[in-house]
Amino acid sequence: MPAAEGSLLEVGGLTRRFGGVTAVEDLRLRADAGQVVSVIGPNGAGKTTAFNCVTGMIAPSAGTIVLAGRNVRGLAPHRVAAAGLARTFQSIRLFEEMTVAENVLMGRFARDRGLLRPLARADLDAVRRCLDFTGLAGAADRLAGGLAYGDRRRLEIARALAGDPRVLLLDEPAAGANPTEKRALMELIAAISALGTAVVLIEHDVALVMSISDRVTVLEHGRTIAEGLPAEIQEDQRVIAAYLGVPDDPEPDLDAVVLR
Incomplete structure (x- = not known):
């Protein structure tokens, strides 16, 4: 688990269509060495589809995927892994x-x-x-x-x-975890990023995301509606209205929310 420096993952204009349905549209994502970058949104927002494109499990319809300076778009999953990317899955395997x-x-x-x-x-x-x-x-x-x-x-x-891996993708690692397990997970993710590994996280638990992320990207129906620092995302009215259903609440408690 060697340390690394600089940008390790850059995704530009990533798009994936299934027939007439666009699951991910023009996704842009960057993860630098030692960063934790989270992607949030309700079920069906395109998060796991994006992960599958980045890891080579499905082919993107458009866009670029650069891993540690190397173009890995279109490579088979084992070749993406050999280039320095690993992942976990939403369902334990x-x-x-x-x-x-x-x-x-x-x-x-x-x-x-x-x-x-x-x-x-x-x-x-x-x-x-x-x-x-x-x-x-x-x-x-x-x-x-x-x-x-x-x-x-x-x-x-x-x-x-x-x-x-130089980049680690975690797909809902806290799903089904109790509070003690979630705290231990947060400590582990922090330890991994401290090695210089870039961590990209899909997670529904907003409190966990806001506690450990350097940057957060929010998806809605495959499109990015917000991207920025956790504090910025917490105050973004588009996120509040689209996901939390409390557009009229002047002080919504985002940390109490688990996105579904």
């Missing part, structure tokens, strides 16, 4: 019958498209480092399917970190 350590090791091989190769000492060191970093070292030999919910989320992040 673990190898339930494998151990925690084995799951993390799969993250180490993911950018090689899962091809088998001799296991190197560097791989084992990376697994150990990621387990220590995420607080899962004591569970290394347990089956992933037997972990508590919060630990399962942390394991997904540990597996993503095993590939030494």
Whole structure:
């Protein structure tokens, strides 16, 4: 998990159409080294579609995707991963019958498209480092399917970190988490960004987003309606009216809202 400097992810004019439906339109997003950038909006706003375009899971209809100075638009997911990008998913995707350590090791091989190769000492060191970093070292030999919910989320992040990404995309990592788990998650994200990794976060919990983000982008029906510092987003009347349904409230409590 090496540190990095400067802009690591630049998305320009990203558009994705499905037939006559435009799921994402002209999205512009930048994440610098050590930043946490959040993308918020209700279900159907185009957040996960944008992630899928950036990671190569689906092809954009238009736009540019530059990762650490390299154009990765149109590359297969494993090639995007090899270029330095990793992600987690909204729905937890673990190898339930494998151990925690084995799951993390799969993250180490993911950018090689899962091809088998001799296991190197560097791989084992990376697994150990990621387990220590995420607080899962004591569970290394347990089956992933037997972990508590919060630990399962942390394991997904540990597996993503095993590939030494420069950019980490997290798709609703706090979904279903209790307050204690959310606090631990916020601490972990802060620790990841402190390494110099750029973190791009999709999240419905507004309080969490506003607490840890350097910048926030707000989507509505695939379009960006606001972008800026958390304090600016909290005061943006377009965001309040479009998502919170309280346009007449002079002092809406955004921190109490979970977007749906």
